[in-house]
Amino acid sequence: MLCFIESKHHKILLYLVLLVMHFGYAQNADEAAMSQILVKIERQYNVKFSYAPDDVANLHVEMPKPEFSLSQVIEYLNRKTVLNFKTLDNRYITVSKANKTITVCGQVFAVSNKQTLMGASVYIKNSTKGMVTDAQGYFELTDVSLESVIGLSYIGFKEVEFPAAELFSGNTACESIFLEANSEQLNQIVITKFLTTGVQKLVDGSTVLNTKAFGILPGLIDPDVLQSIQTLPGIESVNESIANINVRGGTNDQNLILWDGIKMYHSGHFFGLISAYNPNLTDRVIVTKNGTSSEFSDGVSSTIDMRTKNELIGEFSGGFGTNLISADVFLEMPISKSVELHVSGRRSFTDAFKTLTYNNYFDRSFQDSDIRTQKENSGDIDTASDFKFYDYTAKVLFDLNENHKFRANFIEISNNLGYNESVNDASGETQAKSSNLSQKNTGFGGHWLANWTDAFNTSFNAYYSKYKVDAQDYNVESDQLLTQVNEVLETGFKVSSNYKVNNNLKFLNGYQFNETGILNETAVTSPAYNRTKKDVLRNHALYSQLELKALNTFLRAGVRLNYFEKFNRFLFEPRLNVRQKLIGAFSLKLEGEFKNQSATQVFDFTDDFLGVEKRRWILANEQSIPISKSKQGSIGMELNRNDLNIGFSGFYKKVKGITASNQGFYNNFQSLSAIGEYSSRGLEFLANKTTNKYSTWLSYTYSINDYKFQTFEPSVFPNNVDIRHSLLLAFNYNVLDNLKISVGGLWRSGLPYTKPVEGNETVQSGNNVYVNYDAPNSENLDVFRRVDVSLSYKFKMSTAIQAALKVGVLNLTNSKNIINRYYKVDPENSEQTIQVDNTSLPLTPNVSFRFLF
Template identity: 60%
Template sequence: MVKMLRSTLMKLTNYLFLSVICFGFSFVGQAQETVSLVKLMADIEAQFDVKFSYSVNDVENVDVNEPSEAYTLNQVIAYLNENTLLNFKFLNDRYITVSTLDKTISVCGILVSHDTGEPIFGASVILNNSTKGGITDVNGRFQLDNVPLNKTIVISFLGYETQKIQANALLSRNGNCKTILIKEEAEVLNRVLISKFLTTGLQKRSDGSTVLNTEKFGILPGLTEPDILQSIQALPGVESVNESIANINVRGGTNDQNLMLWDGIKMYHSGHFFGLISAYNPYLTDKVVVTKNGTSSEFSDGVSSTVNMFTKNKLNTKLSGGAGLNLLHADAFLEIPITNKVALHVSGRRSFTDFYNSPTYDTYFERSFQDSELTTNSDNISESNRSSEFFFYDYSAKLLFDLNENHKIRVNAIGISNNLDYTESFVNTDGETESKTSNLKQENIGVGANWSANWSARFNSEFVAFYSNYNVDAIDYRIETDQKLTQTNEVIETGIKLKTNYSVNNNLHLLNGYQFSEIGILNETTVSAPSYERTKKDVLLNHALFTEAEFNKNRTYFRIGVRANYFQKFNKLLIEPRLNFRQKLSNRFTTKLQGEFKNQSATQVVDFQDDFLGVENRRWILADEENIPISTSKQGSFGFEFNHNNLMIDVEGFYKLVTGVTAKNQGFYNNFQYLNASGNYTAKGVEFLINKTANKYSAWFSYTYSINDYEFKAFTPSVFPNNVDIRHSVSLAFNYDVLQNLKLSIGGIWRTGRPYTKPVAGNETVRDGNTTLVNYDTPNSENLDAFQRLDASLNYYFNITKSVKASFRAGVLNILDRQNSINRYYEVDPNDSESAIQIDNTSLGLTPNVSFRVKF
């Protein structure tokens, strides 16, 4: 009986306990029930005698948990502001407005690659039509505070599809952030490996090439504009021994050995101010791809490197543009939507150096014209009787036509011009004052068309045609001899290219194509007294077939191809194999192997006979396979990379042999100066780079060691150092984001001096008939003092209005005002024919610059 009673009591206790628990959960559930916001506002109006003013569309589908019955009216309104995406605001004691206006929230997200599942570092996250934003951190995370509720967040990253997301979809609740998957653009297998390389906007790809994204470009020491050809000199193995972007030396090569392409148009001219400023306006240039080795078989020419520039290629539905100026020039660009399928992009830039001489202009002028007639003319013409006027401009235009999603047509045009007028006044024999104006004009005009077609999900094609015309013309009046000298160098090239891409699967692509080019080069010289005329014109036709396979899967990347070049005039066939291989050994270590054969038929020769007022003494010439052979190169490189926690260490050894160079092509200041012979040079060395990036800073140190020697069998000695043999080169820099919109950069360059040749001590000159020449010693046996330069930049961004952004930039080149010798040669002393005088060309001195830009 007792046991039965105990059992009954236990069952009753359990029942009561379960009932209490269930009741408690039921109570909590009832307490947490949501109600329609419309119904809740009606209850509040009745309870507190107030009125809500709202749009039905804003509140009709909104549910909310009921606030506590003990809340006052103010507490209820505060509760609704906190727990809804609406803004409740008292107009007075009785009326309350409800809207989405002025409502700000905190948003966050984690950006992840859809293809690899890895977080993406350095992606741009910006509020649409504003400058407010940031970048993703090493974990792919971003957070923005005080974001208007109705704003759109734009997420973009080079090589990936741009995403636009409403702010309320990224609402941050208790630190929990939404994961956002972003897909790679279908155009390439060649994935971005390092998203923030040296600075934002510089990225490294699987094939070892470097991509410069001008729109997202961060900051580099000394620069106030994202100068394309100045910026790539931050890369190891890329420098200019005479501080000119018109003379970029890649792994010991000369400037004419760099293939310059602008939207598929081959360009023969690269610099304003005769080499100190890039001639390509960066504000419509979308990206620049720099390749030092392992080039795709699609490209030839440029036995040292390929610099491939692409302008913006997408149609925008809204008008956008920008303008800016610095102490040298002003520029503007516009992206104009005409219809849903047609748009026009235009840009223009012009210097104002012909009517205003800023301190920056004075420094550039002194550097550019220090060895020309403008500064070294005869003493019988005083400074007051000489004047010069210099200006430059460039323009570009692009017509975009999307026939449909699969067929797109683009038409491009670009123009680049430098103009120099030099006037000398003198008193003639009749006592009258006369003046004669010499002129130097340098231009490159290019026109191109492109048709890209997607025939299926796996197969697409592209057809490219272009025309390029380069001219340098000079009219030089020489008062001392009453002589008029006219000189012309003209290059005209037309070309077509058809290529096809076939995707075997997601990992393997096949490229095939054909290219035809016709190049003609004219060199002309006329003299008035005594009468003399020399004209030479050469034309060369080239046919090429190319094919390659590109594979990228897991840890392995390779691209292997071959190009066959047929020169119709010489009945000559050149076969060029290409290799680019990359293998990831672990999550941190990678090995890479690259190799290529290349050729080029157009090169530049250096003429020391006062060509083009002494400012521009390089002429383009064409190979004839007799005195001027086709230049060829063979290059190989091997290296390792370490990449962990945004610390990258890159070590790469290279070997390059370039044959078919001529003595006139190299511009010797020695006993070989007026001789002509063919030879080669061999460059070999090691490039080392260490780069650490984080959210707020980026720092890097690079070192290049190389040995670069000529071999000319017709000369004695036959082997001697190359004119650009720089044994040791060091660069380092540090970028820091002081504030979200304030960036600072400081860095420096140190390298050993370039070689030069001294006269023979005690026997400095020698007679050759009626001419006295400098008697040079062993070629390039001496070196200039080391080159050193320290630079700094400051960038500040701000909003003028919601849709108009602005930036102010300041930069200083050569802060320490160091007088670096960049070239040295000798001339016979006019006062003593048995002695030689030393001529030194020096680098830019202290060069400040500032710029102001607006963008809408």
Template identity: 60%
Template sequence: MMKNKGLILLLLCFGSLCYGQNSPKKIPLTALILSIEKQFNIKFSYAVEDVVAVSIEKPETTLTLPQVIDYLNAKTVLNFKVLDKRYITVSVINKTIAVCGTVFDQENKRPLSGASVLVKNTSRSTVTTEKGIFKLQNIPLNSTITLSYLGYEIKEIPAKELFLSGTNCLEITLTAKSETLNQVLINVYLTPGLQKFLDGSTVLNTKKFGILPGLIEPDILQSIQILPGIESTNESIANINVRGGTNDQNLVIWDNIKMYHSGHFFGLISAYNPNLTEKVTITKNGTSAEYSDGVSSTINMQTKDVVTNRFSGGAGVNLISADAFLAIPLAKDLELHLSGRRSITDLFDTPTYTNYFERSFQDSEINADSSDKNTNSDFYFYDFTAKLLFDLNDKHQFRANIIGINNALAYSESNAITNNTETKASTLSQNNIGYGGNWKAQWTSKWSTNLITYFSKYNIDATDYRVETDQRLTETNEVLETGVKLNTHYKVNKHLSLLSGYQFNETGMLNETTVSAPSYKRTKKDVLLNHSLFSEAEYNNANTYLRVGMRINYFQKFDKILIEPRINIQQKLSTDFALKLEGEFKNQTTAQIIDFEDDFLGVEKRRWVLVNNQDIPIATSKQGSFGIEFNQKKLNIELTGFYKLVKGITASNQGFYNSFQFINANGSYIAKGIEFLANKTARKYSAWFSYTYSINDYEFAVFTPSVFPNNADIRHSFSIGFYYDIIKNLKVSVGGVWRNGQPYTKPIPGNETIQDGNTTMVNYDSPNNENLDNFMRLDASLQYNFNLSESIKASFTAGVINASNQDNVINRYYKVNPNDTNDAIQVDNKSLGLTPNISFRVNF
């Protein structure tokens, strides 16, 4: 009776596909035992629970009984022992086994490459191959295997179900998470770890990231510059220009916290450590109604969000910094993730640091040669993150996190000529700290909510002591922002889902300037409260993807309402061709004022200011784009035309080096152009070519001329790259960039300076009427992965930026010659020269 119950239970289990899909050649072991008992007139003695879930391929009917017993012992994790001619016992062997599986997407049955495979409550893990296959040796018989993949539900399977007893591996399917219909369109986009989604957004998965030319790690804000339409006119991630916009027009979010600072080394290195950042989503247009701010783009970073019950981590060092991260299980449903990074540049110099330092502080007091001063400078940076994950049950998840970013510069000088040994010190400190928390609740199979709260604080504090004048200049810029957002998701069916929600933000900003001689102090504080309602519908079937939404913003201080429609459509014309249409209205209530090179040690500073709806109005954008995509046999070709109008910009946040440099005025810019990308991927390589053509013009009604080229007006930009797996663990990536030089303004020939009262200034010609020489750079990277032990993986990466040591001028301005006030001196800021870097990492 017990055997029959076990057989019925087993058949029911297989009928409901308990653990993926078994090969059709396998049959339940209990059924095979009944067949063998009848064939040889014997009896098996066993516990039902030991055999009820075991399946096996049926042996050949010509085998003898001893051969059958040997076959059963070889193909199962059980021990079949012959007691006598009549009875055979069956028992579980307390041993380790080899396991094997092939992981597929449940809907389209494609293999999932790079899926994580973890032996629960141990440090053993691996990832699936390009064909979705994984194998592990010496796994405890009674252990559980956890399978996970970004965007899919986690699945757990007993190890004995995956027992490798031949050439066939168990087929396992993972189900896409139900909360999103925005599926992956291109799984490998330019390089492993970059994916293209149906809504046109690009997702960087740092865990699966390959390498890009010149990079030694997946530097988030450096990596996205490979995409067409995204430039950095001055080679800095602190100045990323998306379709002609300024850096402060990019909304940067880290785990739902709005960030106001993005770079180390004054923009040469991303301030966001990639090792605990699981994915980064970059959206240029057609943004979800959930997001406001960022009239040019949205960069949304998300860290690991799954409780793994596994202690893991890693550490690395390169020629600029060292870092470490840990995932620490505290209880079954409680886990802590930590990361930290600090520069090593204040401990010893490296060739990489020397190049970065010279690039950051060229034409500044810090690098200035002076025979009458003794100078000393010290620079360092660090960042850290912490995240607490708590799963109350399978319906409710709680998360709390913190991020801190800090840059510090100290500079001292003393008079070397006089006997006065007094030393004056100057300091510059930038930091951004953020706190956040969220509660995800799955109330029913169709309805879920996500409550988000955050607090972000940004500070820049500068103190400049000058020896020759005994003057102290102190400047402070502080941003305090608190936000609350409630998202509600309702899944109508497998094709349609609805999102609606409410968001509240309170943003306060302080700007303070103090001068000691003559005595002067100015303090300005502003606070703005913003309420928003948003709703959108997302639809996806075999040929059509549609996301349409609306956001209503109410600015309490100005009693003003802005309504922002959003649309995102992709329509397949055939299996190979698709059309895409994107559009959005957005607004922005913050902006950065640029302090020029002569304001503090020659180092450029940017201060955040809040709109006042008068001389600093709310910036608004209207953007539309239309394109066609071709995708066949891993060849992807995209052609997109775009048009963007941004109103409400101010002259003071554009960084003008012309006659408008110190004039307050409001204006707009129009950016329009085309983006082209061709990308061919294969099992071992990826090659790409991109081209962007754009026209970008300012319009300031009070200026003469009123229309002139934008500072970020790069008409032609080309990039080419190649990624190749030389052998299994050795990868190489080579690529280059060529683009027009950015516009600049020359003084009027023969009349280069002009007198304004007691002040002599450069007498500029027509604004942005000249262009720098073309910019060209070749980069390369090489990565080798290896195992230090069964559970410790290591990698060595070498990269070189500007391998040809091209002499690129990235900015040009003029200043009055102190020795001849009738003459203007040309100042050229140059890009990084040949800059090598290496890194060594271990992960466990």
């Protein structure tokens, strides 16, 4: 009787199992629970599995094909699961957890809007191995121990953990992982995909570029840091040069540029047309226009903070690529579990092979130099020129333990221009001489981060930066050699402490010291002349700030106290940055700051480094060259809802302590010495709609920018970079998952310029004749128009190697834009002037091909 009941019980159990299997397969014909699959195999092949129920719990896999033999089924299950199947005989098969490494994968989303999260950190707990998610929120980790735990974190979201087996990539598809926002604080990242993938907007109003996950922007083939930020409202380059970025009406030397904490004095290859910073190892670039942290100073217009990868990767990776101007390579190499070396290098090949892209860049860069002028008016003079550039970086990462991390950095950037000219003298003999221009910026840096407790940490950063431009210009006809040197040498260190009171409140305090020395030297052989000037300035600074992050409020308030030894002078600088969420998806923004700057650039139109690099660095002396000081405030509103971001800000900025010599005037003031100021006020607007398939944005800036020099007449007149209207419209579209296109158009007002007095164009003073200019900056050039387009295609060469082909075209419509106009005395008729127009790049294509492994 008992056997009958037991037998009947088994039949009922078997019936229920088959019923559950039936409904399970009806719902998903391709995937089933492992326990169900084992029951089906036992019945089909008349075998018996021996296993612990916990080992197969929560495991799902695609059903083996019905035509498989038993051996093929066992082989399939061993390959597709984290289990180990071992056949004992024709009847019994054991099942156990495999002692092996696996590959895990997943795709990370935000719960709130189901958008993928690019840049989320994925790591194996209790190890140094990890990665960040790509533009689609995807990750894949190989050689993961079966017993490991995978952690995922993202700023502003709750951290989650999973057993590695749950993310095993042998299953039918990678897991979709949804992260919840951390309701205890306002998210650090307000917009995760801003304009394009890899660009984020932070709660403090700054913009972050993640170069590894960078998508595509019009005209660009690489994530050129300094080109990319020009898509933001309020940031322009009035002459297309990244060496001349103008933020809210400021000059380029008013931007603080940092590379891993090292202050850089040089930013461009090709004298400004290409960013000098290789993006392949640059992890994050933070651009701040206002409301800067009190930790930073010495840049009255903006802060561009570039940071390379700072965490141990744990595996060898890298890449190499080439475009129509240069080739580059980068490597991330583990030395041990606690030490890694990251290196990158780039060099132009145009000294050996010249392309259309190079020729366009060369003509654009040197059109207003001795090289182009003498070539065009050479007569019996033969000229030849050669230009090349390179940059390389190295970074050592050493984790002593989880609490003490050490970093050491090196960077070198170089441009070199060679110029040869030959002339036939009266006797018929040929004389040949060479001229050369070398421009180099070298930097060393070290950093120590110490976590003393969960709430308190300190950091120490020291750096050395050297910039040098050296030129030798030989004139064959006059047998005169002109030698010029401009050298900047800066050392400094910074000590900071961070104390986290709770999840909402933290304090930053620190001390910074800088010593800056600048050398300017000019020597002439015939007639003999030498001028050398050296200046040194030491600056001490104390800074402090608090940062509050509540559910709807972000507040950062700080102060910075600067002391200049040489002048025995203190400068007090308050900073404020507030973001308040209002009703619905609206937010209010309020920013303000005081800043100073002691090193600026001046223009020398007589000694001008072959006419190529017309600017040289000088130090403030508080007499003819004061310390520049800025005051800036802005207020705005922002709407962020349903992948639509609309924001506008009104701003006002005043910078005192500028000089006539560092503005590059082409008017009657260009040879005068005077101290003045400028004020810039305006409105910035940006509307951006993003989805997984496309992104489109419209940005507009309206600003009024005026000089004020009390000793000039008139004392108030338009700034050299006064662009009243600037409009940018762009559209990115993912044609396929691996094929993207980007199109954008820029329209802006023409720059102001000064024309000669009609009918009285020149004036004579002694033996010299000068252009007799009319009212300063009273005329404007024609509007600037440009359309750019880019195409990006990514594909896999193998399981370990990815490739990317990118095509970009600048100025697709080949518009002839005049970006600068000035006048000079006609050498044939001293009563007349010649109009000189500098033009922008013509239609310029470029192509890059890159491998990543």
